[in-house]
Amino acid sequence: NAGVMQNPRHLVRRRGQEARLRCSPMKGHSHVYWYRQLPEEGLKFMVYLQKENIIDESGMPKERFSAEFPKEGPSILRIQQVVRGDSAAYFCASSPQTSNQPQHFGDGTRLSIL
Amino acid sequence: AQTVTQSQPEMSVQEAETVTLSCTYDTSENNYYLFWYKQPPSRQMILVIRQEAYKQQNATENRFSVNFQKAAKSFSLKISDSQLGDTAMYFCAFMKQAGANSKLTFGKGITLSVRP
Numbered sequence: 001n002a003g004v005m006q007n008p009r010h011l012v013r014r015r016g017q018e019a020r021l022r023c024s025p026m027k028g029h030s031h032v033y034w035y036r037q038l039p040e041e042g043l044k045f046m047v048y049l050q051k052e053n054i055i056d057e058s059g060m061p062k063e064r065f066s067a068e069f070p071k072e073g074p075s076i077l078r079i080q081q082v083v084r085g086d087s088a089a090y091f092c093a094s095s096p097q098t099s100n101q102p103q104h105f106g107d108g109t110r111l112s113i114l
Numbered sequence: 115a116q117t118v119t120q121s122q123p124e125m126s127v128q129e130a131e132t133v134t135l136s137c138t139y140d141t142s143e144n145n146y147y148l149f150w151y152k153q154p155p156s157r158q159m160i161l162v163i164r165q166e167a168y169k170q171q172n173a174t175e176n177r178f179s180v181n182f183q184k185a186a187k188s189f190s191l192k193i194s195d196s197q198l199g200d201t202a203m204y205f206c207a208f209m210k211q212a213g214a215n216s217k218l219t220f221g222k223g224i225t226l227s228v229r230p
Contacts, residue, residue, distance in 0.1 A: 033217060042120075042205050042220035043159070056217065091159060095216065102149065103218060105159035 002027065004094050005074075006106035014114045019079040019086070021109045025094030032075045033103060034067060037089040049075060079111075087113045116141045116208050120221035127196045128229050134181075135191045135224050137206030143167075145211040148182065148189045149218070154202040162204070165189065167211075196228045 005024040013019050025032050030051055035043040045059040049069035060067065064082075069075040079086055089110050093103035117140045127133035139148070150162040165173045165182050172180050177194045193200055206221040 031216075035218070035220075042118075042222045043218070045217040045219065048217055059217075089157060093159075093218075101216075102147075102161050102164055103216070104161075105151075107156075107158050110157075 004029075004092055004104050004106035006090075006092050006109050008109060009107065010110050010112070012112045012114060013082050015083060016081050019082050019111055021077040021079075021090050021092075021111070022074045023077070023092030023094075023106060024074040025092075026096075026104055029094035029096050029104070031095045032069050033093045033095075034075075034077050035091045035093065037091060037108070039088070043091060046077070082111075082113050084113050087111055116143070116210070116219045118206050118208050118219050118221040120206055120224050122224050123222075124225040124227070126227045126229060127193075129196055129198060131196055132192060132194045133196055133226065135193070135204050135206075135226065137189045137191070137221055139187050139189065139206070139208050141187070141208065141210075143210055147209045147211060148180075149207040149209065150178070150180070150189075150191045151205045151207060151220075152200075152202045153205065153223070154199075159205075163191065193226075198228050198230060200226060201228045202226060 032049045034046040037043045047067045048056040064080045066078045089108045091108045092106045095101045095103045119138045146167045148165045152160045152162050163175045179192045181190045203223045205223045207218045
């Protein structure tokens with residue numbers, strides 16, 4: 001039973017390029033969360049999605065960041081026109097339902113901006 | 115809004131000894147969940163233990179146990195018989211119960227080093 005799969009594991013982009021991070025939740029999980037971890041910091045919530053719906057994007061920067069979780073395929077976190085400050089580890093987590101189920105995390109994508 | 119505070123940035127313990135990691139939180143919720151996650155150098159996020167706020171009994175998982183003090187909003191993690199593989203960052207996290215959003219709120223973490 002595969003866990004949460006994130007790819008790529010490492011992503012290098014130059015300033016101004018676009019970054020696309022992918023997350024496939026655990027089998028049977030329909031809730032996806034994205035978190036960002038800056039160096040020497042804890043994880044910060046970005047966005048919560050269910051299939052085809054954004055439920056809570058209160059942690060997403062207002063510009064350049066977007067997320068989707070289509071009916072088919074993985075969840076995508078997209079960062080347009082990346083800047084140095086976007087360098088971080090981005091973690092995806094999934095759960096089968098809200099409230100009382102612990103979230104299972106992927107291994108993260110480490111984004112480096114040159 | 116919920117906040118989670120881990121005031122100790124790092125700790126060190128001798129192998130086979132016991133260590134306690136502190137965590138406090140602030141919330142107006144009555145029902146919620148608390149977690150400890152471990153992040154080893156590989157950077158995976160591994161669930162160590164969880165506690166439901168409505169349960170008075172402290173959770174235990176093998177060598178890991180918590181001291182949950184709801185009135186004091188304190189949630190410490192005790193690691194007994196520390197092993198070299200316990201070396202990692204440890205994050206305390208809060209999650210509201212019920213409702214449409216179960217996002218986690220994390221503390222800043224504590225770096226634990228186990229000395230041989």
